[in-house]
Amino acid sequence: MRMGVCLASLTLLAGCVTHTEPAELFQLTAETPKRRAMQTRFFETPNEKELLSASAAVLQDLGFQVEESVREVGFLRATKERSAREYGQYIQRALFLVLSLGKLLNPVDLHQKIAAGLITRPLNQDATKQEVRIVFYRIVWKGDGQTDRQYIPPGQQYMEMIRDPDIYQQFFAKLSKAVFLEAHTL
Amino acid sequence: MLGSLLLYGCTIPNTPQDLLGPTDAQLKIRSIQTRTFEVKDRNAAIRGVVASLQDLGFIIERANEPLGLVTAARFAEPNYYDVVSVTVTVRQDTKDRLTIRANAIYNNKPIADPKVYQNFFASLERSLFLTKE
Numbered sequence: 131m132r133m134g135v136c137l138a139s140l141t142l143l144a145g146c147v148t149h150t151e152p153a154e155l156f157q158l159t160a161e162t163p164k165r166r167a168m169q170t171r172f173f174e175t176p177n178e179k180e181l182l183s184a185s186a187a188v189l190q191d192l193g194f195q196v197e198e199s200v201r202e203v204g205f206l207r208a209t210k211e212r213s214a215r216e217y218g219q220y221i222q223r224a225l226f227l228v229l230s231l232g233k234l235l236n237p238v239d240l241h242q243k244i245a246a247g248l249i250t251r252p253l254n255q256d257a258t259k260q261e262v263r264i265v266f267y268r269i270v271w272k273g274d275g276q277t278d279r280q281y282i283p284p285g286q287q288y289m290e291m292i293r294d295p296d297i298y299q300q301f302f303a304k305l306s307k308a309v310f311l312e313a314h315t316l
Numbered sequence: 317m318l319g320s321l322l323l324y325g326c327t328i329p330n331t332p333q334d335l336l337g338p339t340d341a342q343l344k345i346r347s348i349q350t351r352t353f354e355v356k357d358r359n360a361a362i363r364g365v366v367a368s369l370q371d372l373g374f375i376i377e378r379a380n381e382p383l384g385l386v387t388a389a390r391f392a393e394p395n396y397y398d399v400v401s402v403t404v405t406v407r408q409d410t411k412d413r414l415t416i417r418a419n420a421i422y423n424n425k426p427i428a429d430p431k432v433y434q435n436f437f438a439s440l441e442r443s444l445f446l447t448k449e
Contacts, residue, residue, distance in 0.1 A: 150392045150393065150394070152392070152427050152429065153429060155400050155432075156432050157439070158371060162372075166370075166371060200379045202359065203359070203366060203379045203381050204363070205376060207376070247376045249367070263370060265370065289391055291393075
């Protein structure tokens with residue numbers, strides 16, 4: 131019985147690892163236009179510098195630290211670190227512990243780094259229209275755990291792209307207020 | 317005893333004379349990684365590179381305008397264990413022509429598959445073409 135549970139959880143874990151060919155990763159997909167639309171707004175302004183510094187200010191308002199900026203290509207990268215503890219994960223951890231009869235102690239998320247990459251770009255020859263594109267993602271560090279007698283040390287990490295449209299809408303709403311301009315969708 | 321056996325395994329073979337010389341493989345991979353574009357505006361080309369990398373789902377890590385350098389990375393979704401990183405350099409050849417070279421790495425191993433670079437340049441061309449409009 132115990133063996134069965136362990137095996138089942140192992141096969142489930144193994145099932146999650148799929149390998150994507152590198153060539154596929156350099157190809158545009160059906161999702162590309164949708165994601166671009168979510169991450170991009172354009173503004174009717176010739177002032178790219180203003181847009182970039184306003185973006186930095188909005189990110190600061192949201193608690194980010196600007197880590198890198200290159201004005202010539204309109205690039206900003208900002209991060210913030212927060213706790214990643216979630217109630218649900220602790221319940222799941224307890225459930226797994228009981229189901230595996232004390233053998234499996236699942237590591238839970240402890241800490242996360244939320245990052246944003248932002249690009250501004252003139253859209254036309256005369257640069258009267260500027261595009262702002264932002265991508266949010268997070269890196270999560272896990273705590274320790276145990277499978278059978280094997281101790282899992284803390285510090286395992288994984289990363290995920292943030293694809294919740296609300297977060298992007300909130301950012302652009304704040305940015306549009308900061309520059310006193312309407313944010314147009316593509 | 318065991319330690320000395322292990323050490324034996326590490327004996328360095330004689331260094332070949334042409335170690336730092338160009339090899340055929342190097343020349344081949346360079347030609348796969350390089351494309352020339354009839355574009356005048358270098359800055360717009362760099363921005364085009366950034367835009368097409370973003371379209372492909374890459375996270376821009378670093379950019380350097382004076383050197384025409386863009387570094388980006390992404391995970392091999394849907395799994396988050398394999399990492400693909402790419403460095404792109406944009407260099408002005410003549411007044412109206414520039415050379416773009418991309419180096420891609422998959423989990424710390426250089427990618428030599430021409431298909432990868434073909435796909436990248438195809439999406440870059442799209443992005444450069446859109447920028448020109």
